[in-house]
Amino acid sequence: MRLSSFLPNPNHNLTFPPYPLPIPARRSFSAAVIVRDLPASRLPMAGLLNPCLRAVRSETAISEEDRSHTMMEYLGKTRAVSDDLAILISHLEYACKRIAALVASPFSSELGEGRPMESKGDSAARSRDKNLHLIYVMNDIILSSLRNSGKVAVMASEEDELPVWITDDGPFVVVVDPLDGSRNIDVSIPTGTIFGIYNRLVELDQLPVEEKAQINALQSGNRLVAAGYALYSSATIICLSFGSGTHTFTLDRSTGDFLLTHPSLRIPPRGQIYSVNDARYFDWPTGLRQYIDTVRQGKGQFPKKYSARYICSLVADFHRTLIYGGIAMNPRCHLRLVYEANPLSFLVEQAGGRGSNGKTRILSIQPFELHQRLPLFLGSLDDIHELESYDDIQQKVDPGYAV
Numbered sequence: 001m002r003l004s005s006f007l008p009n010p011n012h013n014l015t016f017p018p019y020p021l022p023i024p025a026r027r028s029f030s031a032a033v034i035v036r037d038l039p040a041s042r043l044p045m046a047g048l049l050n051p052c053l054r055a056v057r058s059e060t061a062i063s064e065e066d067r068s069h070t071m072m073e074y075l076g077k078t079r080a081v082s083d084d085l086a087i088l089i090s091h092l093e094y095a096c097k098r099i100a101a102l103v104a105s106p107f108s109s110e111l112g113e114g115r116p117m118e119s120k121g122d123s124a125a126r127s128r129d130k131n132l133h134l135i136y137v138m139n140d141i142i143l144s145s146l147r148n149s150g151k152v153a154v155m156a157s158e159e160d161e162l163p164v165w166i167t168d169d170g171p172f173v174v175v176v177d178p179l180d181g182s183r184n185i186d187v188s189i190p191t192g193t194i195f196g197i198y199n200r201l202v203e204l205d206q207l208p209v210e211e212k213a214q215i216n217a218l219q220s221g222n223r224l225v226a227a228g229y230a231l232y233s234s235a236t237i238i239c240l241s242f243g244s245g246t247h248t249f250t251l252d253r254s255t256g257d258f259l260l261t262h263p264s265l266r267i268p269p270r271g272q273i274y275s276v277n278d279a280r281y282f283d284w285p286t287g288l289r290q291y292i293d294t295v296r297q298g299k300g301q302f303p304k305k306y307s308a309r310y311i312c313s314l315v316a317d318f319h320r321t322l323i324y325g326g327i328a329m330n331p332r333c334h335l336r337l338v339y340e341a342n343p344l345s346f347l348v349e350q351a352g353g354r355g356s357n358g359k360t361r362i363l364s365i366q367p368f369e370l371h372q373r374l375p376l377f378l379g380s381l382d383d384i385h386e387l388e389s390y391d392d393i394q395q396k397v398d399p400g401y402a403v
């Protein structure tokens with residue numbers, strides 16, 4: 001068996017994307033070369049081929065000595081990660097490296113130009129987003145990686161109106177927001193990719209493709225087998241959970257490896273930071289206004305004056321919240337249950353926090369529509385419980401915002 005047959009194959013991508021790319025393909029795909037050149041012991045499927053390595057796979061959360069392990073090594077050692085899942089993650093990792101390179105490229109604004117702009121997914125609602133071309137390129141990068149993995153039955157993307165059926169026997173379903181915070185690209189503010197992974201519902205295999213694609217993608221967050229995000233910032237981070245803790249990996253640009261930097265991350269039970277677009281204050285309901293007024297005066301259950309931070313890039317605001325604690329929220333019906341709220345709630349819960357729509361635990365909500373939006377509150381357990389106790393915190397008024 002040739003190892004390379006499992007890996008993101010750089011040759012598959014030479015025909016991609018199917019429109020002019022203003023940078024030499026070799027430069028933009030250098031991550032593939034790095035992955036291809038990894039020694040066999042560092043590949044995720046090393047356990048498949050090497051029985052000794054498989055034996056050291058551990059059931060438990062990662063230990064201190066695992067710090068600085070590459071993501072590939074981590075996947076190879078963790079029993080919760082099957083070989084199929086490890087292969088899928090390695091392809092997602094590869095896609096995220098390519099996106100990281102492209103968002104940082106001086107040519108990113110030209111990407112996808114000349115490509116016909118069909119009306120897709122949520123694009124009507126996203127008319128204020130100038131970067132739709134670029135987003136569609138990122139979407140294609142993810143789709144191409146998932147196809148090449150051979151492990152995905154269906155991909156549902158925030159950028160596509162309908163889910164894409166990929167392969168009948170793919171064991172997984174992937175939901176994805178390829179480029180969150182895209183409006184910030186032109187000013188080099190962090191952006192991200194969010195993804196969730198479910199098992200394919202084999203009991204639906206006999207249904208027509210459109211039907212089984214939809215139902216597979218509309219699984220409730222309770223059924224996630226893994227979720228993650230990539231943050232494209234001063235460092236490129238991938239944060240992952242397979243249902244036994246949340247771990248973050250940082251890209252070492254000198255080697256192209258993601259190194260384990262925060263094993264078994266725990267969100268502090270209290271933070272001192274709230275993150276919200278507070279220009280909307282006068283559209284908020286009474287409960288939310290009262291909560292924010294209270295904590296910023298230091299009169300809440302945690303007797304410290306809270307500070308505000310708002311990047312307006314969900315992944316970045318969420319990542320800071322995960323590390324420092326506090327709450328990242330968007331109280332209006334704006335963020336998507338399937339592509340954003342569920343994966344991030346899974347990650348925050350696995351780190352000891354909570355994801356809520358202001359009344360209910362996000363992961364227990366059954367989605368009824370792929371692009372369904374909802375109010376979203378993510379963060380430290382005690383902070384979220386305190387906020388929920390104000391009851392009236394979901395913003396019902398949404399006049400439509402121009403910026």
Ligand SMILES: O=P(O)(O)OC[C@H]1O[C@](O)(COP(=O)(O)O)[C@@H](O)[C@@H]1O
Binds near residue numbers: 181313330332334
């Ligand atoms: O305009 P608001 O309510 O502050 O929303 C900002 C949020 O919208 C997002 O940009 C996502 O919206 P889009 O998916 O439409 O780009 C988040 O990254 C950010 O947190």
